[in-house]
Amino acid sequence: MDPKSVKKVGVIGLGKMGADWVANFLETGFEVIGYDANTEMFERSRKQVAGDLNWLKKKKHADDADFDVDACLAKYKIVETEDAFVAELQSCQIFLEAIFEDITLKCDMLQNLTPKMPAGIVLWSNTSSLSVLTMAEACGKPEMFVGTHGMNPVHQMPAVEVVRHKKVSNEALQFTVDVLTLMGKKPFVATDVSGFWVNKHLMPFMFEAYRALERGEVTVADGDWGLKGSLGHPQGVFKLSDFIGMDTMYRVGMSMYLATQDPRLYPPLIVMRMIARNELGVKTGKGFYEWDGFKIVKERDFSDLVIKDANKLIMIKE
Numbered sequence: 001m002d003p004k005s006v007k008k009v010g011v012i013g014l015g016k017m018g019a020d021w022v023a024n025f026l027e028t029g030f031e032v033i034g035y036d037a038n039t040e041m042f043e044r045s046r047k048q049v050a051g052d053l054n055w056l057k058k059k060k061h062a063d064d065a066d067f068d069v070d071a072c073l074a075k076y077k078i079v080e081t082e083d084a085f086v087a088e089l090q091s092c093q094i095f096l097e098a099i100f101e102d103i104t105l106k107c108d109m110l111q112n113l114t115p116k117m118p119a120g121i122v123l124w125s126n127t128s129s130l131s132v133l134t135m136a137e138a139c140g141k142p143e144m145f146v147g148t149h150g151m152n153p154v155h156q157m158p159a160v161e162v163v164r165h166k167k168v169s170n171e172a173l174q175f176t177v178d179v180l181t182l183m184g185k186k187p188f189v190a191t192d193v194s195g196f197w198v199n200k201h202l203m204p205f206m207f208e209a210y211r212a213l214e215r216g217e218v219t220v221a222d223g224d225w226g227l228k229g230s231l232g233h234p235q236g237v238f239k240l241s242d243f244i245g246m247d248t249m250y251r252v253g254m255s256m257y258l259a260t261q262d263p264r265l266y267p268p269l270i271v272m273r274m275i276a277r278n279e280l281g282v283k284t285g286k287g288f289y290e291w292d293g294f295k296i297v298k299e300r301d302f303s304d305l306v307i308k309d310a311n312k313l314i315m316i317k318e
């Protein structure tokens with residue numbers, strides 16, 4: 001399997017992660033075919049991909065006259081139906097899934113699509129935490145299925161967790177590492193346990209910060225600065241959450257809780273309360289911060305969500 005044989009990649013799920021991956025593939029010179037079940041994502045993903053490529057031009061390719069954002073974008077095609085996507089996949093060498101973090105949804109999609117794909121295609125999943133072996137078995141070609149957990153934002157972060165499960169072939173794993181390296185990434189191999197390496201540590205850490213906020217122990221700005229200024233993190237937990245999306249935080253946390261029964265991974269109440277208010281982060285303009293696009297407008301006050309009195313919370317009147 002030669003990484004240089006890759007010319008075209010099919011991506012399903014064009015949300016935050018899917019679109020950032022698309023930009024990275026285009027930057028490498030690959031053609032990309034995209035599909036999403038939600039037609040509203042077509043325009044949104046085009047905009048996000050264009051923004052990512054402009055960022056890459058400015059920060060990485062400023063001196064490279066051959067790096068042309070419009071030429072990259074011309075290689076990105078979105079199809080409107082699953083049948084059209086399957087037809088385009090016939091000429092792809094890699095398939096990447098970046099749909100919601102839901103094992104049943106991912107397995108159903110893979111069971112349906114993989115039998116219609118060409119024999120030699122290598123299958124990648126951007127899952128944050130789910131059992132890669134379960135998905136590999138669902139697709140029917142476990143030897144060709146690899147977990148490729150890209151970090152948010154994928155086009156900026158160098159590391160990718162390449163998740164090795166017990167039925168993947170050495171060839172597919174090595175091919176994956178080689179293609180990612182060709183793309184300028186610095187992949188590392190992780191074990192197929194819930195949350196792999198990064199989220200196994202990050203998720204309990206983030207949920208503990210949420211719990212501190214809902215106990216009124218910290219403010220958003222102090223919490224973020226405390227970690228950034230003390231531990232050298234590039235950004236604090238609350239800002240990072242807003243980039244990830246509270247809906248994704250819920251799905252990843254709950255999947256990991258169900259897989260491990262570790263109580264630290266049960267999403268804290270504040271997660272459900274913010275989802276109910278559509279405060280998902282950057283994508284809805286409001287999360288732990290208020291956002292104008294990718295710019296913070298202001299820190300939000302969470303004193304109304306502080307849990308002080310259990311009776312008040314469940315509205316018991318004496």
Ligand SMILES: NC(=O)c1ccc[n+]([C@@H]2O[C@H](COP(=O)([O-])OP(=O)(O)OC[C@H]3O[C@@H](n4cnc5c(N)ncnc54)[C@H](O)[C@@H]3O)[C@@H](O)[C@H]2O)c1
Pocket residue numbers: 012013014015016017018035036037038041098099100101102105109126127128129149150151152243244245248252
């Ligand atoms: N957001 C992050 O920071 C982050 C980081 C690393 C990994 N991930 C993982 O990446 C994956 C995608 O996450 P995201 O944050 O991009 O989510 P998202 O909600 O932004 O996008 C998911 C997209 O998948 C589409 N979709 C859902 N079911 C589909 C189906 N059956 N067919 C076609 N399209 C479908 C949705 O319409 C949506 O546009 C998840 O597995 C998530 O855990 C997310």
